[in-house]
Amino acid sequence: MSVFDKSYRRYKGELKGRWFKIWSIATTTFRVQFSGKKIIFLLILCNLPMIAFTLMIVFTAIFFPQDLTEMLLGMFGTLDIAMYTVINFTFNAGLIFLPIVFISALNSGTIANDKKHNSLALYMAKPIDRIDYVLGKTISVYMISSFVTLIPWLMFLVLYTLLAGSTQIQFLDTLWVYLSTTGSALVVILFLGSIVLLFSSFSNQSVLAGILTIMILFLPDILVTTISDVLDVSWINYLSISSLLTSAIYLVFGKPEFESLFGSNFFESDISGGISIVILLAVAVICILFTINNLYKEEID
Amino acid sequence: MKSYFIETYDLNKWYKEVMALNKVTVKIDRGVVGLLGPNGAGKSTFLNIATSQIRQSSGEIYIEGHEVWNNPTILKRFGFCPEQEKLFEWMTGRKFIRDLAKLSGISREEAEKAALTAIDLVGMKDSMDRAISGYSKGMRQRIKIAQAIVHDPDILFLDEPLQSTDPLVRRELVILIQSLGRDFGKDILISSHILHEVERVTSNILLIFAGRAIAKGDISEIRELMDKYPHTIRIRTPERKKLAIELLDYDFVQNIEMDVLNKEYISIRTAEPDAFYCLIPEIAIESKIEISEMTSLDAGLEAVFEYLTKGM
Numbered sequence: 001m002s003v004f005d006k007s008y009r010r011y012k013g014e015l016k017g018r019w020f021k022i023w024s025i026a027t028t029t030f031r032v033q034f035s036g037k038k039i040i041f042l043l044i045l046c047n048l049p050m051i052a053f054t055l056m057i058v059f060t061a062i063f064f065p066q067d068l069t070e071m072l073l074g075m076f077g078t079l080d081i082a083m084y085t086v087i088n089f090t091f092n093a094g095l096i097f098l099p100i101v102f103i104s105a106l107n108s109g110t111i112a113n114d115k116k117h118n119s120l121a122l123y124m125a126k127p128i129d130r131i132d133y134v135l136g137k138t139i140s141v142y143m144i145s146s147f148v149t150l151i152p153w154l155m156f157l158v159l160y161t162l163l164a165g166s167t168q169i170q171f172l173d174t175l176w177v178y179l180s181t182t183g184s185a186l187v188v189i190l191f192l193g194s195i196v197l198l199f200s201s202f203s204n205q206s207v208l209a210g211i212l213t214i215m216i217l218f219l220p221d222i223l224v225t226t227i228s229d230v231l232d233v234s235w236i237n238y239l240s241i242s243s244l245l246t247s248a249i250y251l252v253f254g255k256p257e258f259e260s261l262f263g264s265n266f267f268e269s270d271i272s273g274g275i276s277i278v279i280l281l282a283v284a285v286i287c288i289l290f291t292i293n294n295l296y297k298e299e300i301d
Numbered sequence: 302m303k304s305y306f307i308e309t310y311d312l313n314k315w316y317k318e319v320m321a322l323n324k325v326t327v328k329i330d331r332g333v334v335g336l337l338g339p340n341g342a343g344k345s346t347f348l349n350i351a352t353s354q355i356r357q358s359s360g361e362i363y364i365e366g367h368e369v370w371n372n373p374t375i376l377k378r379f380g381f382c383p384e385q386e387k388l389f390e391w392m393t394g395r396k397f398i399r400d401l402a403k404l405s406g407i408s409r410e411e412a413e414k415a416a417l418t419a420i421d422l423v424g425m426k427d428s429m430d431r432a433i434s435g436y437s438k439g440m441r442q443r444i445k446i447a448q449a450i451v452h453d454p455d456i457l458f459l460d461e462p463l464q465s466t467d468p469l470v471r472r473e474l475v476i477l478i479q480s481l482g483r484d485f486g487k488d489i490l491i492s493s494h495i496l497h498e499v500e501r502v503t504s505n506i507l508l509i510f511a512g513r514a515i516a517k518g519d520i521s522e523i524r525e526l527m528d529k530y531p532h533t534i535r536i537r538t539p540e541r542k543k544l545a546i547e548l549l550d551y552d553f554v555q556n557i558e559m560d561v562l563n564k565e566y567i568s569i570r571t572a573e574p575d576a577f578y579c580l581i582p583e584i585a586i587e588s589k590i591e592i593s594e595m596t597s598l599d600a601g602l603e604a605v606f607e608y609l610t611k612g613m
Contacts, residue, residue, distance in 0.1 A: 008480060008485060010453045010485070011411075013411045013415070014408070015377060015406035015452060020406060021404050024400065024403035028400050032389075032391070118385050119387070122383065122385075122388065122389070122401065124352075124353070125381040125448075126401060126404040127379060127404075127405060127406065128404060129371045129376075130371075
């Protein structure tokens with residue numbers, strides 16, 4: 001009696017190359033990490049500032065008279081000022097906590113869970129090497145991180161442009177704001193995503209990896225706040241992650257000017273945006289290299 | 302120059318102070334080869350090095366003349382069925398094979414088709430849309446074999462592929478592996494700690510014990526040694542009393558022992574394992590006894606290895 005079909009049929013199709021496999025790792029990981037109702041709740045929670053801004057604009061545009069709408073939206077300034085304010089608000093007002101929690105919580109299991117469940121053996125049983133594996137995981141982390149950065153920011157911009165009747169925004173005239181926003185988001189995603197990926201490769205406990213990531217991202221800020229009371233030097237801000245991020249984004253946005261009530265430029269940063277970008281990207285690259293190194297050291301049972 | 306299936310020169314692997322492989326130097330001809338050794342002998346380490354899962358501490362290894370570590374040219378010709386039990390538990394069998402097919406380089410459109418073909422081949426069609434977390438050990442073995450062959454590799458490494466499968470599935474898998482080697486010309490390295498399993502697939506074996514390659518060649522000599530030792534086989538069945546009654550009719554069954562703790566397990570001691578392995582599928586079919594798992598405890602093999610390594 002035959003239990004099952006033994007007639008082996010050869011696979012005659014073409015086998016794709018390296019990048020296809022890397023993309024497959026990325027999409028598989030993305031699906032695994034980004035599923036469940038809790039994730040949707042967390043996503044909404046982390047985008048609350050963005051959602052509040054967006055609702056405020058829509059509400060104003062729909063329900064308020066035209067002249068009042070123009071006046072209220074005018075308070076935001078030009079589109080670049082409005083967008084920069086939104087991003088700045090996210091990273092320089094204590095609300096940095098929200099995207100960091102989201103990025104850490106969702107991505108801390110990216111490699112840690114594979115180590116915990118010994119799934120690495122299954123990946124490595126396929127014709128991929130450890131660099132491919134790390135690249136696939138990195139892309140997945142960046143994709144997930146974009147849900148609290150690039151995607152809501154671009155949606156905000158699109159909405160602002162769609163409400164052209166009230167906001168007086170022309171898409172082609174403000175194309176550079178889209179590019180600046182994308183550039184800013186990429187800096188944030190590369191930096192935060194790479195750090196969380198590194199910590200995920202250290203441990204097989206995703207919760208521990210998440211806590212370590214959050215601590216490493218917050219401790220410098222706390223340290224800077226403490227030290228700056230004693231030591232009055234501007235370079236100390238290079239140690240603060242929120243200062244690094246805001247100064248980098250300030251540069252990417254072409255150093256927008258917005259006068260505060262006291263007459264000074266409200267957005268002006270103490271540290272150089274260029275140096276901040278170099279530091280952030282260097283940290284991102286180092287984290288990826290360390291992650292690859294960790295994976296090469298990993299023994300499969 | 303002749304290229305062997307596997308060539309190793311002074312291959313060593315240490316896990317801290319533990320030496321998993323000790324100066325293994327072998328040249329194995331192409332075809333279906335059994336890697337035989339008791340538990341902890343270094344079989345999985347050997348397979349993991351051969352498939353670039355881990356790197357050797359020292360020495361060299363070549364598969365069909367190619368270095369394997371981080372060499373995608375040779376890796377894409379590999380299919381590997383690892384020993385580990387844990388899979389992507391949350392996925393269904395179909396998704397698991399489809400996603401791993403994509404990691405082998407099969408396009409998104411073709412992956413679904415190729416996955417279905419591989420699943421069909423190992424008889425998992427009825428269970429393919431169930432989550433892997435609900436699979437039995439035998440089903441996991443089959444789904445692992447499906448992922449190893451889904452992209453039609455030239456070279457197959459199967460780490461204990463028959464472990465924990467029921468007798469009927471075991472028979473079918475043996476026929477499948479034989480066919481892959483004989484009819485499709487694949488080079489296959491199949492590891493096992495059970496001589497009789499390997500013997501049914503190939504007569505060409507490499508013996509490994511305590512991290513050392515101790516013999517290579519035809520299975521018949523070790524076979525004779527093995528027969529001197531009784532063999533214990535553990536079977537999982539909901540009808541163990543019925544099975545015990547059936548087995549009592551045969552002289553080669555020396556002893557039957559019911560597991561006290563687990564009411565589904567029964568251990569059978571036999572002097573003629575060959576006859577037993579041939580008989581058990583027939584009993585299962587004729588008496589309609591469901592056998593969900595069969596494992597050889599095979600303590601005798603270790604005794605044989607100790608005998609072989611005396612004076613080494």
